[in-house]
Amino acid sequence: MFSYYIELALRSLKRTPVLTALMVLAIGLGIGASMTMLTVLHVMTQDPLPGRSAHLYYPHLDPLPTNYKTDPLGTNPNQNLTWPDAMALLHAHRAVRQAAMAGGRVLLWPQRTDVQPFYVDGHYTTHAFFDMFGVPFVEGSGWTATDDQASARVVVLTQTLARKLFGAANAVGKTVRLGELDYRVVGVTKDWAPKPLFYADASAQFYSDVDQFFLPLSDVLNSKQLDGDLRVSGNISGWSDSNGDNLRDPSTTWIQFWVQLDTPTQVATYRQFLVDYSAEQKSLGRYQRPPTNAKLYSLMGWLQYENLVPDDVKLQMWLALGFLGVAMLNIVALLLAKFLRRSGEISVRRAMGARTRDIFVQFGIESALVGVAGGLLGLGISQIGLWSIRQRPDDYAHLASMDPSMLVGTVMLAIVASVLAGMLPAWRACRVPPALQLKAQ
Amino acid sequence: MQIQPILAALRKHRLATILIALEIALACAVLCNATSMIAGRIAAMRMVSGVDESALGNIAVTGFDPAQANDLNARMLTGLRAIPGVQDANVVSSVPFGPQWGVAGISLDQAGKRSGGVIEFYEGGPGTPQALGLRLVAGHMPGADDYQPLQGYMPPNPRVLITRTLAEHLWPGENPLGKEFWGMNITFRVIGVVEHLMVSQYTETGVRGADWSVFVPAAPGGMLSGNYVVRADPQNIDRVMTEAKAAVRTIAPDVVLDHDTSRTVGELRHAFFKTDRAMAGILLGVIAALLLVTALGIVGLASFWVAQRRKQIGIRRALGATRADILRYFQIENFLIVTFGIVLGIVLAVGINLSLMKLFEVPRLPYWYLPIGALVLWLLGQLAVLAPALRAAAVPPVVATRSV
Structure with missing residues (x-):
């Protein structure tokens, strides 16, 4: 019966080729536009570290004075931690793993004379960073807790940077000159850049920034190179009257901090620890705001808080969905007109013994066929749409392409949309009374 | 029918x-x-930046020792001014559509009770307002003695130019000349009003107006170094910029040219509105x-x-x-x-x-x-x-x- 209905549907569609083409085009455009934007949204809100993200948390403290007015434009200074707070959390060791970090940009002097000195972007961090985030190493490893304490002059490079500096040879053990000082390479990571770069500061380009090196935070602060050839590339916000240049200042925030907590109990305990720590700081007179302002964000929660998806993208998605809505209304109206025009044919079939259900299925299949064709066209259109997005200047543009799940999703959306659109017309069609139409003619 | x-x-x-x-x-x-x-x-x-975009270019360098800032500024200005076709070159903190240099909240009283909003500060050496092409509508341009040395980011008692829009926002219906406002523990006094000066990185979101800028005259050096504005005839500006970027290598071989922001203001504008x-x-x-x-x-x-x-x-x-x-x-x-x-x-x-x-x-x-x-x-x-x-x-x- 099914194949018969398909044959009937194909014959019916072929009878009105222009109308069929119009419907397929309309649904194709609607699906294409919607899937383009849904794909962009999908890649922008994806989990940056599948498998690990559920155990990663971002502590949020509020050391701001009560009368501090947040600039509604800029980022809130309490998104980052101050140096004393970060060190207190780090040395408290209350989480399974914890690491403090800040974005950095350093002037690198290659040993090869044919390469000019250049700036590279990376992160200053502490040793647990690599294990906590599961950074894959090609050779060597991260530095140790001892290196952190001793402010050792060590560096971890990415494969791309290591190749650029040392060619194919092993990089571990070699030295690189950063600013005025030499650093020993202890490890080379695979090119690793979670998308979005969740651990970066709010000012980062979350979808296009790539870290090329990692340096011990303690050394960077001790080497007195900061603000010369080594810089902090994130937001540094201070609120005291003293000069904000001092990164150790207790009223200057610039550090990001991540902790790994494996069980709900650990999470609850850590949350309490943050509140207790804030209360302690308040009793010492350092904090002014209520200790309950301290929060613990999950990784995905933190990304939501950072609001990475630009308004433009959300707006475009709503536009695209609105467009799909128009296309669907269009198809409902056309199918309705088309099906009801065949009232005579329906009447005959009903009089010959077809049940209402049969008629419904028959016309449902016809709408679904339009949907499949529209979906295939929409797939093509969304590929063009994604290609055009990749040409755009935005930071997320290069990520805009479909994974298999989105491919299947596109066709599914098309079929669901067109079957939904065909529902009402098919239902109206199956209510045509048998024989009555025959009498009229 | x-x-x-x-x-x-x-x-x-x-x-x-x-x-x-x-x-x-x-x-x-x-x-x-x-x-x-x-x-x-x-x-x-279509927003009006208030500067002569077609005649201006920005040159930014990094990677120099802050102690050498004065020497670098002097070398850069001499070198840039020597390029044929350059009408003027000045040390400036930034230009419209260039990198954001200084944004701070200000207040209308010394105690900081009456907020005036968050505004952008441009800072530049002698001759900068003229080189940028700022159009004065009231008051006067900074005199030679207004370009004082910096203490940190700002000179101690800056006498500044303010945009008409910002003046109207701060003191509606009043004459802004001679008025004072406070920010970063500094007293700013208005000596002139300019028609327009757009903030460097304008966003429609938020409360900051597109024209909420102040020009602070200052003697180059310290924090005011490494960024230069070059003025040339609009027909020559592309050639002048190419030559200027090449010249940086000989003027200051030890610094790194920031290619992203070393462009004509027209190009910066184009990129900004992409x-x-x-x-x-x-x-x-x-x-x-x-x-x-x-x-x-x-x-x-x-x-x-x-x-x-x-x-x-x-x-x-x-x-x-x-x-x-x-x-x-x-x-x-x-x-x-x-x-x-x-x-x-x-x-x-x-x-x-x-x-x-x-x-x-x-x-x-x-x-x-x-x-x-x-x-x-x-x-x-x-x-x-x-x-x-x-x-x-x-x-x-x-x-x-x-x-x-």
Whole structure:
């Protein structure tokens, strides 16, 4: 019966080729536009570290004075931690793993004379960073807790940077000159850049920034190179009257901090620890705001808080969905007109013994066929749409392409949309009374 | 032409009529809102920066020892001014569309009680306002003794230029000359008002006005170093910039040229509005596709109804209706459906606009967009229905005599 209905549907569609083409085009455009934007949204809100993200948390403290007015434009200074707070959390060791970090940009002097000195972007961090985030190493490893304490002059490079500096040879053990000082390479990571770069500061380009090196935070602060050839590339916000240049200042925030907590109990305990720590700081007179302002964000929660998806993208998605809505209304109206025009044919079939259900299925299949064709066209259109997005200047543009799940999703959306659109017309069609139409003619 | 029979016929096809009207309503709502957003983007792209963009270029270098700042500034200025075609070169903190240098909250009293908002500070050495081409509307340009050495980011008692918009925001209706404001524990005194000076990285979100800037005269050195503005004849600026970037290598071999921000102000502006241009293009594409789909829907439905009513059309023709009567019948029918859609669409457009205003930073829909949107849809409807209606008009009266 099914194949018969398909044959009937194909014959019916072929009878009105222009109308069929119009419907397929309309649904194709609607699906294409919607899937383009849904794909962009999908890649922008994806989990940056599948498998690990559920155990990663971002502590949020509020050391701001009560009368501090947040600039509604800029980022809130309490998104980052101050140096004393970060060190207190780090040395408290209350989480399974914890690491403090800040974005950095350093002037690198290659040993090869044919390469000019250049700036590279990376992160200053502490040793647990690599294990906590599961950074894959090609050779060597991260530095140790001892290196952190001793402010050792060590560096971890990415494969791309290591190749650029040392060619194919092993990089571990070699030295690189950063600013005025030499650093020993202890490890080379695979090119690793979670998308979005969740651990970066709010000012980062979350979808296009790539870290090329990692340096011990303690050394960077001790080497007195900061603000010369080594810089902090994130937001540094201070609120005291003293000069904000001092990164150790207790009223200057610039550090990001991540902790790994494996069980709900650990999470609850850590949350309490943050509140207790804030209360302690308040009793010492350092904090002014209520200790309950301290929060613990999950990784995905933190990304939501950072609001990475630009308004433009959300707006475009709503536009695209609105467009799909128009296309669907269009198809409902056309199918309705088309099906009801065949009232005579329906009447005959009903009089010959077809049940209402049969008629419904028959016309449902016809709408679904339009949907499949529209979906295939929409797939093509969304590929063009994604290609055009990749040409755009935005930071997320290069990520805009479909994974298999989105491919299947596109066709599914098309079929669901067109079957939904065909529902009402098919239902109206199956209510045509048998024989009555025959009498009229 | 009587409307009564048309309405009666539409009532028989109530569902299809409502659906097409809904489609038109949705199209009308999206059309009005998308057009308004495009207008917003275009307005943003046309924003007046207040500087002579076509004559200016920015040169930024990094990687120098702060202790060498004075020496570097002197070398750079001499070197840049020596390039043929350069009319002037000055040390400046930034330029409009360049990197953001100094943004801070200010207050209208020393105690910091009355906030004046968050504004942008530009800082530059002697001759910078003239080199930028700032247009003075009141007061006077900074004199030679106004360019004082910095203490940190600012000179101790800066006498500044303020934009007209910012002056009006801070002291509405008052003469801003001689007025003072406070920020970063410094007292700023206004000596002149300029027509425009746009903030470097303007965003529509937030409360900061596009023109909320202040120019602080200062002696170059310390924090004010490494960024230079070059002025040349607009015809020469591209060549001058190429030569200037090449010259940096010989003037200061030990510094790194920042290629991203070392561009003409025109190029910086172009790059700054890239996303706005892309968004305007997308909106335009959506509008075009939407109107196309709507028109296709009207064509499809009208064709169907024409085919369905062949016999009735034939009867009417046989009873004496002219071709023009038949044509007009379908045109009026379409007009009625579209009008119904437009009425709904206007309500929807305002509703969507209000919710967009809440969710995103979208400006209020100007009301005169609504009649224009209606007009566009009426025209679109009439165009779309024309071909099917002509086909209907061509039905010969003899059809009436044939059985199905």
